Every structure is written in C-alpha cells, then in structure tokens.
Amino acid sequence: MVNKQFPVAPRAANIEYAIRDVVVPALALEEEGHEILKLNIGDPIAYPGLPTPQHMVDAYVRALEEGNNGYSHSYGVPELRSAIAADEQRKGWDASPSDVYVCHGVTEALQILFAAVLTDGDTVLAPGPHYPPYMAYPQMYGAQTVEYKLQPDNGWNIDLADIESKMNDTVRLLVLINPNNPCGSVAGKEEINQLLAIARKWPNCMIVADEIYDGLDFTGQHRSVASLSNDVPVIALNGVSKVYYAPGWRIGYLAIHDPARRLLEVRDGIERLLRSRLCASTPAQIGYLAGLESDRSWMVDYAKKVINQRNVCVERIAQIDGLEVQSSGGAFYMFVRLLDPKWAENDKQFVLDLLHEEHVLVVHGSGFSSNLGKGHFRLVYLPDVDVLNDAFDRIEAFLRRHRNE
Ligand SMILES: Cc1ncc(COP(=O)(O)O)c(C=O)c1O
Incomplete structure (x- = not known):
C-alpha cells in the first residue's frame, strides 16, 4: 500500500x-x-x-425522562418557535413562529445562512475586529469577507463612512454584531438607522444582526435591528448560549424579517438545508423553552x-x-x-x-x-x-x- x-x-x-x-x-x-x-x-x-438556571436544567432533564429523545421538526420544536417569535415581538417586530428556524447554535445558523445566500464572488461585509467565523466560513462558499472599521479611539463605534466606501453590488450580507465580540461595544438606534440607510441603497444586501449578547447590554441603548427596519431584510441571530448561560446545549436560531417579501427563494434554500441536516437537539430545545417562558428576573x-x-x-x-x-x-x-x-x-x-x-x-x-x-x-x-x-x-x-x- x-x-x-x-x-x-x-x-x-x-x-x-x-x-x-x-x-x-x-x-x-x-x-x-x-x-x-x-x-x-x-x-x-x-x-x-x-x-445555567436550575429551572432550565430541570426542563431539559424532564424532557429526557419523559422520552423526548426523538428527532424534532427540522425548523425546531413548534412551542419553541412560538416562544422565540413572542420574544422577538417583545423586541419590536412582527415575528411569527414560521419566521424562526432553530439551529445548533448561532454557529450552525451562520453556516446555513452562508450556504443559502453566498456564491462565487460575493462579499460579506463584517466588522473588524469580529468573531472569527465571519471570516472563516464565507470563503467555503466562494465568497470573501471584507471588514469595515470599528473605531478604536471612539468606543469601537461603527465607522459608517468606511461601510459606505466598501458597499457595492457584490455585498450580499452586511453584518452587525451587537453587542460586539470582541470589543463589547453597543450600537444604539441612531447608528442602526444609519446602517439601514446605507443598506437600503443596495438591493442585493441584507443585514445579519448577531444579537446573541442582547440581554447583556449595560448601556440601555441596544435595539433589535429587525425592529427598526421597514424594508431592508434582516436575519436576526440569537440563542441560549450567552444570555441564558447554556452554551453547551448548542441551541440558537435565525429569524427572518422580510418586510418586502424579497427573501422567498433564500428562505426556501434555508429550509431545504435545514431539512437535510435533520434537526437540532430536542431536549435542549425544551430546556431553552423553559428559559423563555419563565420569569427572567x-x-x-x-x-x-x-x-x-x-x-x-x-x-x-x-x-x-x-x-x-x-x-x-x-x-x-x-x-x-x-x-x-x-x-x-x-x-x-x-x-x-x-x-x-x-x-x-x-x-x-x-x-x-x-x-x-x-x-x-x-x-x-x-x-x-x-x-x-x-x-x-x-x-x-x-x-x-x-x-x-
Ligand atoms: C458574536 C457571536 N456569535 C455567535 C457565537 C456562537 O454562538 P452559538 O454558541 O449559539 O453557536 C458567539 C460565541 O462566542 C459569538 O461571540
């Protein structure tokens, strides 16, 4: 041999x-x-x-004991999709359960999204510095990541002029990580509105709003991007890992806010990809559901x-x-x-x-x-x-x- x-x-x-x-x-x-x-x-x-809060752990364990150990629906346990939609509604937009797709963490949601949207020559415009998968994954689909600047001497706020200068027709995804990893900066309503104003000029571009740290906003300024957009499509990302203190459960979601109904084909692609990978962990979804439905004091x-x-x-x-x-x-x-x-x-x-x-x-x-x-x-x-x-x-x-x- x-x-x-x-x-x-x-x-x-x-x-x-x-x-x-x-x-x-x-x-x-x-x-x-x-x-x-x-x-x-x-x-x-x-x-x-x-x-991880005890009531969530208890719900997870109960799910195991009650025999909830089968595959779930590919888009997520229905009760969880409803609870997530209700939570997104509280953040200010008209999410419905069918807009919510449960994944194995935001990390899987990103892979699904990139696979459904990106093709050769496309660009992802992401903040620099950024959480590494935003650079690592797009290249798998023939795309490249270009960074826009967060301002090191100005609280790591977004450099909107830099975004403006880097926009073109190849930019399919404009990423906002809010609050930001690794800088801890928080974009407020005004910055988000300006970001939306830029995206609005580029019809190929949707916004990826990674809001996985939204419950850890110490400024009181955080706003959901979807809640501020009446036209630009927004993919909101969130999950159980950070704010619910259960990263090992590997449960997150993407929620599609598509006011002008321009993502019907992308949505179909996302659904196909999700069905082809079966589902996220069933008992872990039930644990997350307990977190969303219980008191959060x-x-x-x-x-x-x-x-x-x-x-x-x-x-x-x-x-x-x-x-x-x-x-x-x-x-x-x-x-x-x-x-x-x-x-x-x-x-x-x-x-x-x-x-x-x-x-x-x-x-x-x-x-x-x-x-x-x-x-x-x-x-x-x-x-x-x-x-x-x-x-x-x-x-x-x-x-x-x-x-x-
Ligand atoms: C900005 C950001 N998005 C996503 C993730 C990962 O999320 P998940 O655990 O849901 O895959 C992290 C983890 O550090 C992160 O910092």
Whole structure:
C-alpha cells in the first residue's frame, strides 16, 4: 500500500479560530501541572457563579425522562418557535413562529445562512475586529469577507463612512454584531438607522444582526435591528448560549424579517438545508423553552455580577502602565490596547509569553482581525473578582519586567 497522506481540502486547511488555538499551549502547561488563569473563553459555564438556571436544567432533564429523545421538526420544536417569535415581538417586530428556524447554535445558523445566500464572488461585509467565523466560513462558499472599521479611539463605534466606501453590488450580507465580540461595544438606534440607510441603497444586501449578547447590554441603548427596519431584510441571530448561560446545549436560531417579501427563494434554500441536516437537539430545545417562558428576573442578578467584574477590569487597566481600554458596554469582553510598540507589533507573542511566564491566558487581538485587531488582546470578564485581580497583578508584573528590553 502507498504510504501517502490523503490531501486535505484547502477550505479546511486554512481555517483558524484564534480563541481556541491559544488553548493548545495552555493545555500543555496544565498537563505539566501549572494552573492557568483563563480569561480567554466566552463561556459563562467555564467560570464559577454563573450556572445555567436550575429551572432550565430541570426542563431539559424532564424532557429526557419523559422520552423526548426523538428527532424534532427540522425548523425546531413548534412551542419553541412560538416562544422565540413572542420574544422577538417583545423586541419590536412582527415575528411569527414560521419566521424562526432553530439551529445548533448561532454557529450552525451562520453556516446555513452562508450556504443559502453566498456564491462565487460575493462579499460579506463584517466588522473588524469580529468573531472569527465571519471570516472563516464565507470563503467555503466562494465568497470573501471584507471588514469595515470599528473605531478604536471612539468606543469601537461603527465607522459608517468606511461601510459606505466598501458597499457595492457584490455585498450580499452586511453584518452587525451587537453587542460586539470582541470589543463589547453597543450600537444604539441612531447608528442602526444609519446602517439601514446605507443598506437600503443596495438591493442585493441584507443585514445579519448577531444579537446573541442582547440581554447583556449595560448601556440601555441596544435595539433589535429587525425592529427598526421597514424594508431592508434582516436575519436576526440569537440563542441560549450567552444570555441564558447554556452554551453547551448548542441551541440558537435565525429569524427572518422580510418586510418586502424579497427573501422567498433564500428562505426556501434555508429550509431545504435545514431539512437535510435533520434537526437540532430536542431536549435542549425544551430546556431553552423553559428559559423563555419563565420569569427572567434572575438575569438582573447575573448581569450585576458581570458589570461589577467589568468595572474592576476598567479600574485595574487604568492603573497599569502599558495598557489602555475603551470600557465595554455589553457582552462580557473588552479589547485592551497594548501601548508598548514591541507588543503592539506582535500581540500573539505577548499572549504566548504572558501565558508561559505568568500563566494568564487571553486571546491576541490579531486573531479577531489581522489588520484592525492587532496590537490588542481580548479579555473575558467572567471570572470572579479575585481571579481578575490576580490576573492583572501578573499582567502588570509581566509588562514591568519586559519594559525597555
Ligand atoms: C458574536 C457571536 N456569535 C455567535 C457565537 C456562537 O454562538 P452559538 O454558541 O449559539 O453557536 C458567539 C460565541 O462566542 C459569538 O461571540
């Protein structure tokens, strides 16, 4: 037999996911017995104090025990589709259950959407910096992602002029991640209206509104994009992972807001793709349903904890020579600027050296955009205050030790 490697398809060989790529050296250190302070992953369950609410867990377990272990409808359990539509209605638009498609997380919803919309030569216009799949997936369908700028010195607000200059007929999807990962910025009504005004001029373009952090808006300014559009088609994305604290359940959805009924063919494509992959996990959908249908006052306490941790980070960073940050208005991330040119030029080296020398794990900014994210690192402010303070002590010591080298 010929001892030859089977070739990997180029579309897979080039995929990168910075957030998990830095975990590889961290695991190696853990295997050597070191304890790592992890400020790297946007998974609330990875940190103490923010468990999945018990009534949701109970509903999931009950679903298993009651034998809800079969395939569900391909577009989602009907009661869940109705509950999601009602939730989107509360956000201000006339969603109906048939507009809602339940997926294995927003991540699967994105793959389905890209597969249904994109073809050779198309463009996805996404914020820079951005959550990595917005760069990784479109290329699988012959499209390319172009970044529009979030302004580093202006609260990471959207640079609308930059969007305007990058619009053309190939742009099929204009992405808004709101609140943003990795910057934690929140776009309000005015910015969204301006974004819609730009999209309105380009009939090939719909908006992808990734609102998975919408319940973690600390500014009070967040608005659903669909609720503000009377004409431009909007695909709203959301799910159980962040605001309902159950990312491992892998349940999310896409909801189609199509006021001018221009997405009938795309909708048909989405439905075909969804049927061809059977369904999302049935008991997990029932767990999410319990979250949507029950009292949500618990979210206020969870948010209080997260805001307190954010404030600690902002205060500590202000006192550390060599760091600067625009405070975060939502989600649980902040994107910290490295002021020392040595690190600003090589943020990945900063992350790796910090990991090896101080056992603190963050994610390099260039992993969220090689151009618009470099010179930064993303930190997750989900760990307890004590862990955050310990991490900042170590980051401060690291920067001091390497200053003027
Ligand atoms: C902006 C954004 N969208 C989507 C996801 C993933 O969502 P899901 O867990 O529903 O696949 C993440 C996870 O970090 C995210 O930051």
